[in-house]
Amino acid sequence: MTKYLYYPGCSLETNARAYYISLMAICEPLGLDLEEIHDWNCCGATEYVGISLTPAYALISRNLALAAKQANGTRTVVAPCSACYLNLAKADYYMRESPKLGEKVNKALAAGDLHYTPGSLDVRHLLDVIVHDVGLDAVRRAVVRPLSGLRVAPYLGCMVPRPDYEHRWSNPEYPNELDQVLKALGAEVIDFPLKTHCCGGHMTQIGPPVAYELIRRLIHAASEYQADLMATLCPMCQLNIDAYQGEMNHFFGTYYHMPILFFTQLMGLAFGKEPQELGIGKELVDSRLALARIGVEVPEAEAAPAPRRPRKAKEGLPMPRMPEEKELIR
């Protein structure tokens, strides 16, 4: 068992509980010993930095300070959430790049009897740890139920491969680490061109049409490649593609059905765990049909919300209408 300091982040306690549950289930087969940072706080997501700089970096750095204090035998912090990973990594990097920022943050931390020396911890993403520390061979050895025949679109989103301050990924725009893990599970992995494109992030809350278009591009591409489901490592991506897929369909009058699971859930399935142990069934876009292809039966989800139908007008037969001025050929 290799020990790591673990920063779960708010999403894993709420909307991405499936990520948390499945990660806990695969720790043992992977030999990961995750020690949660005691009394961690929110990383501020993409919101706090847009309001005020010093408080935002102090908020992030409280977690780094707590982790450094708790560190016994390890100096690696693992975060499974993209935004958390980026914020922790970014704060550490910028405080090294600009010592003035580090001083200011430490003055603030002193008000809570804390201190953090920039550069004293390694902030890493869960996928990085699985690929580079655990290794693909160990993943392959743990597989007892290969996901053969399941077509998976690997989807990383933005904030794990980019900006990549420490050059940990094979490529910031087209990395293949997630593909390799899913292949090691025996899945049929499609070469997904939009694997690091944006899901819209918080735009679902601010300017929904902007987000719907970005969500549509991703789901459309995955469907064109005949993926059975998408696999992600980001709670925000999962939430946008899963929970806003219905509204996106409603907005464009489309009928896409593209389930999205966390890659840890697929790892759990390949390691022989049962769907209930992995939080499968918590997704709003049903994945049962997709999982039936590999012989996994998922019990009926509780109270599935009725999908909203697109507007009537778009379902009806085409009606004659007068051409508009610009359509006339003169």
Next chain:
Amino acid sequence: MFATTLETDHHTLPPLPTPPVADLRLLEEVAAATAGVSRLEMCIQCGTCGGSCPSSADMDHTPRQLFAMVRAGMRDEVLRSNTPWICVSCYHCVVRCPQGVHIADVMYTLKSMAIRVKLYADSTAPDFSQTFVDLVENYGRSFEFGLATRHYLKHFPLRLPGMAPKGLGMITRGRMDLTPHRIEGIDKFKAILARAKELEAAS
């Protein structure tokens, strides 16, 4: 004879336009308020940022245009632009920028500067950020149920009925807590943020 006419014309020409008042400290100010070293001064106006942006179609100005405006000292136009609010922080431009400008972080700086002087055309995004931050400051953790209800009541009340089945789905699947989680060290946490705010105001 021609010469005299020209001379007369010269005297009747309108005066040269006075150049617009430029706020030449703006570039310096934006760079200084950005985390780390922004490298904003290094921009060569190549346009790679706008060409890489997934949401540039909805922006008033592409990042390149906006940076030219920052240099030209067009403070009001820059802070009123919706560009930083449409930026989705995907970092495509950041990794492609040949000059290594921390574009996404500059966008965060411009947001906070616009909030400080209340120069934004649409309050949806600043309100969302503020509500999120208020909840975090209170509990130490984010509180999605509180955030969603407050935000939707204020900005999208008509979307609420359509959201109900989904909200219920999230709750029944254990994906949304109805009560917030407060961290143990909340007092010291608040002290840190209070001190950070003083330091920010002093800078």
